[in-house]
Amino acid sequence: MINDVIxxxxxxxxxxxxxxxxxxxxxxxxxxxxxxxxxxxxxxPVSIILALARLSKWRLLRWPVTGLVYVTRGVPLLMLIxxxxxxxxxxxxxxxxxxxxxxxxxVVYQGAFLSxxxxxxxxxxxxxxxxxxxxxxxxxxxxxxxxxxxxxxYNMIPSIISTFVSTIKDTTLGYVIxxxxxxxxxxxxxxxxxxxxxxxxxxxxxxxxxxxxxxTHVANIVERRITRRRAGLSGGAAPVELVxxxxxxxxx
Amino acid sequence: xxxxxLSAILRNPEYTAMLLHGIEMTFVIxxxxxxxxxxxxxxxxxxxxxxxxxxxRAVAAYVSxxxxxxxxxxxxxxxxxxxxxxxxxxxxxxxxxxxxxxxAVIGLxxxxxxxxxxxxxxxxxxxxPGQMEAAKALGHSYVSAMRFVIMPQGVRNAFPPLINHxxxxxxxxSLAIVIGASELTHAVKEVxxxxxxxxxxxxxxxxxxxxxxxxxxxxxxxxxxxxxPVRSARA
Numbered sequence: 001m002i003n004d005v006i007x008x009x010x011x012x013x014x015x016x017x018x019x020x021x022x023x024x025x026x027x028x029x030x031x032x033x034x035x036x037x038x039x040x041x042x043x044x045p046v047s048i049i050l051a052l053a054r055l056s057k058w059r060l061l062r063w064p065v066t067g068l069v070y071v072t073r074g075v076p077l078l079m080l081i082x083x084x085x086x087x088x089x090x091x092x093x094x095x096x097x098x099x100x101x102x103x104x105x106x107v108v109y110q111g112a113f114l115s116x117x118x119x120x121x122x123x124x125x126x127x128x129x130x131x132x133x134x135x136x137x138x139x140x141x142x143x144x145x146x147x148x149x150x151x152x153x154y155n156m157i158p159s160i161i162s163t164f165v166s167t168i169k170d171t172t173l174g175y176v177i178x179x180x181x182x183x184x185x186x187x188x189x190x191x192x193x194x195x196x197x198x199x200x201x202x203x204x205x206x207x208x209x210x211x212x213x214x215x216t217h218v219a220n221i222v223e224r225r226i227t228r229r230r231a232g233l234s235g236g237a238a239p240v241e242l243v244x245x246x247x248x249x250x251x252x
Numbered sequence: 253x254x255x256x257x258l259s260a261i262l263r264n265p266e267y268t269a270m271l272l273h274g275i276e277m278t279f280v281i282x283x284x285x286x287x288x289x290x291x292x293x294x295x296x297x298x299x300x301x302x303x304x305x306x307x308x309r310a311v312a313a314y315v316s317x318x319x320x321x322x323x324x325x326x327x328x329x330x331x332x333x334x335x336x337x338x339x340x341x342x343x344x345x346x347x348x349x350x351x352x353x354x355x356a357v358i359g360l361x362x363x364x365x366x367x368x369x370x371x372x373x374x375x376x377x378x379x380x381p382g383q384m385e386a387a388k389a390l391g392h393s394y395v396s397a398m399r400f401v402i403m404p405q406g407v408r409n410a411f412p413p414l415i416n417h418x419x420x421x422x423x424x425x426s427l428a429i430v431i432g433a434s435e436l437t438h439a440v441k442e443v444x445x446x447x448x449x450x451x452x453x454x455x456x457x458x459x460x461x462x463x464x465x466x467x468x469x470x471x472x473x474x475x476x477x478x479x480x481p482v483r484s485a486r487a
Contacts (some may be wrong), residue, residue: 071458071462074419074423074461074462074465074466074469075423075458075461075462075465076423076424076425076426076427076437076461077423078426078427078429078437079426079437079440079454079457079458079461082437082440082441082454083454083458086450086451086454165320168322169321169322169323170322172322172324172325173324173427175324175430176429176430183322183324183325183328187328190332197332197333197336198329198332198333198334198336198337199333200333201325201328201329201332201333202329202333204325204328204329205321205325205326205329208320208321208322208325209317209320209321212319212320212321213316213320216319216320
């Protein structure tokens with residue numbers, strides 16, 4: 001069993017990590033990580049826009065965006081992937097690589113999820129910060145840009161890392177539309193071997209575990225550091241009176 | 253594509269029968285894995301709170317595995333991997349008895365148990381220790397204090413994350429299509445293959461998923477209101 005696993009890794013590490021024909025120069029783990037990184041980078045600005053729209057005082061802006069967020073969160077990601085699988089080519093009128101389809105879907109999906117995090121971060125700051133900024137002569141947009149968002153985003157760094165982890169896990173669904181990611185590469189290896197499916201998928205699970213566990217670990221370290229800084233123990237940014245519910249429950 | 257025509261799907265008895273069967277199988281998978289997950293989660297909680305030396309660590313490892321490995325990979329490992337290691341007699345019996353659905357229930361249930369047990373644990377931890385002392389002072393044994401004082405409060409505290417995770421379990425049931433279970437997403441794809449009305453059938457599928465998700469959310473909100481009217485009114 002162990003020998004099989006080692007043999008598979010020796011024979012196929014290139015395909016699993018970097019990828020080769022027929023998936024172009026990139027594939028496997030490289031594609032998974034690139035896809036996740038791009039999704040989160042694009043989903044982040046989207047989420048800020050969505051959150052600000054949901055907090056705005058104009059109903060015409062607030063209601064459609066709230067609806068969009070609810071729909072995106074109430075429908076399985078697989079369904080959204082299948083949607084963009086035929087909508088993205090329809091809009092662009094071209095043969096779109098499945099990578100782009102998957103990227104589009106993940107940006108919308110994670111954008112909707114992150115927007116809830118951003119919104120909660122802004123709401124949790126309380127109205128005092130906004131009132132103070134307005135009293136000092138900021139416009140409400142300026143106050144948002146220079147006072148509220150920097151504090152809210154700083155507090156959200158751990159959530160963003162954990163969203164990154166869930167994005168990595170979500171990229172596996174690209175398997176359904178043949179995105180050449182790690183899962184796809186592993187199933188290709190499985191198709192070539194045919195005799196050792198357990199070993200192949202075991203390796204796949206271990207690789208995902210290693211990546212996601214280490215990122216979760218980073219998120220925990222960052223969260224602890226932010227909490228300490230907020231409590232004023234190590235200087236840095238001004239302490240904000242905000243303790244997330246998670247930390248409260250951990251202290252009990 | 254010749255214009256948007258929803259009735260082409262909804263008026264066709266063959267397609268509606270497929271969709272209904274898909275809904276039925278989705279709920280079989282959902283309810284089966286929900287019950288499995290809840291049972292396992294309670295078991296994990298018992299192990300975690302028991303005085304066993306390695307209990308806590310074993311449960312932590314279980315939770316860590318199921319949170320850090322994508323659900324799809326877990327399903328694939330079960331169906332394409334572990335299934336092949338079973339003895340041949342069992343394999344053929346399972347293959348004759350809808351193995352895809354059974355493994356979807358097992359895979360999703362085991363995975364969701366990790367989340368449920370964490371929800372329940374944080375719910376229990378937010379019950380103050382004084383409650384246990386007070387219950388004991390009033391003559392409760394450990395078990396009856398757990399049963400009548402701690403658990404009701406803890407479960408009540410755990411309601412919001414439990415509802416969230418119940419909805420995401422429902423959405424994750426769509427992953428079963430990858431291992432070949434004939435649930436709702438599968439039915440949608442099948443109708444698409446037959447009718448070529450891609451846009452319409454995906455709209456129908458999406459609306460169905462959204463409807464049931466909102467239904468589960470609403471049912472959860474109703475239950476938590478029944479369990480704790482005061483706090484729900486405040487929230």
